[in-house]
Amino acid sequence: MPIDLPAHAQWVLEQLENAGFAAFAVGGCVRDSLLGRVPGDWDIATAARPEQVHAALAGVTVLDTGLKHGTVTAVLGEARVEITTFRTEGPYSDHRRPDSVAFAATIGEDLSRRDFTVNAMAFSPKTGLTDPFGGQKDLENRLLRAVGDPEKRFDEDALRILRGLRFAAKLGFSIEGATARAMLAQKELLGSLAAERVLAELLPLLCAPHAVPVLRQYRAVFAVILPELEPMFDFDQQNKHHLYDVWEHTLHTLEQVPGDPVLRLTMLLHDCGKPPRFSVDFRGDGHFYGHARESARLAEGALARLRCDRETAERVVRLIACHDHDILNTEKSLLRWLRKLGERDLRALLQVKIADNLGQHPKYYRADRFRETEAALDALLAQKPCFDRSGLAVKGGDLAALGLEGPAIGAALERMVDAVIDGRTPNEKEQLLKML
DSSP: OOOOOOHHHHHHHHHHHHTTOOEEEETHHHHHHHTTOOOSOEEEEESSOHHHHHHHTTTSEEEEEEGGGTEEEEEETTEEEEEEEOEEEOOOTTSSSOSOEEEOSSHHHHHTTSSBGGGSOEEETTTEEEOTTOHHHHHHTTEEOBSSOHHHHHHHOTHHHHHHHHHHHHHOOEEOHHHHHHHHHTGGGGGGSOHHHHHHHHHHHHTSTTHHHHHHHTHHHHHHHOGGGGGGTTOOOOOTTOSSOHHHHHHHHHTTSOSOHHHHHHHHHTTTTTGGGOEEOTTSOEEOTTHHHHHHHHHHHHHHHTTOOHHHHHHHHHHHHHTTSOOOSSHHHHHHHHHHHHHHHHHHHHHHHHHHHHTSOGGGOOHHHHHHHHHHHHHHHHTOOOOSGGGOSSOHHHHHHTTOOTHHHHHHHHHHHHHHHHTSSOSOHHHHHHHO
16 A cells, blocks of 8 residues: 655655655554554654754754654644654663663664564655565554564563553454463563553553453453452352453443543443452342442542542542442432532443443343433433532622621532522522522
């Protein structure tokens, strides 16, 4: 398949070549082009040193974004092109970054240091595709294979394990046997990585269209970064409502929600508290009393350890804590839930409950009931009801004019919201002030 370079990438290649330096588009942009996808970024590898790139691209802004690794970035209007000198890398003593970097003379040397064959291809309009490791054939076979010795690749940078799993989850690729075995054998190296790097790979992996088969096949890898998952593996629920063990139930629920980080994290962790809350009654039936609260507690610790942003973590923990609660199709119940969660997270909770139900035994599917609740919520919101302070006919200034101050104003407004939701008073200014 021919590769059509955008004008800005084509221009950079031409300027470098006109200055006497070999230059190629490399990595993900080549891979995506061969897959028929539109690359998000275009990266260039060249024989030119950073100072020579500056000279070759005179007249445009070139930023020194990574001189230690021979990288500069050309700014061409709204587009940016990252340009890196051919390089080789020294040992990785910390399993994260090379101890040293040396400039190389050829594109072949540069490609030999890369992680997977599908990312170790280069393209130039003059010379065509450079593919020393069979990346194009692996693309055709939908196969992910490490460049060279996979154990060496993952020992150099353990993050490549998660990166490979992310590619498999995104593209639906299989992982070549030796590469897969090396991932599993060296999974403990993931413990040496910074939490931020792990989360940056984990979230897009979870949200990818083929996340579930990857989670299923490489669950031992994920247990290293999220040990809260391991107790769920093969845990028999011993309950007629459940066809699957806790882990399989989790995977079935995860594929029922959209690829949104909050929803996918919620489903991944929503039942991690089941194993420690397991009990068996006199009939031999399994129960998990209090598992939602325990799951929320474990999820909170896991997301803090991964340095997840506060808003995402708080939403996930809140949804997990509520996922086992009933939501009635009554106006009062829906208003109470709107007050507790707000519209966005109440809708998310309904998605969680539908997914949770569809992960149970088909005999007990009740997803239609929750869809009826969604319809009832739509009808209620169309009436623009009051379920928080912002919807009250009385504002804080009205109460301040009556002499209330500070916390007393907030407390009074909260009592008014309760009264309106409970139907004890209409949401009318005169009646609310009379009640006060």
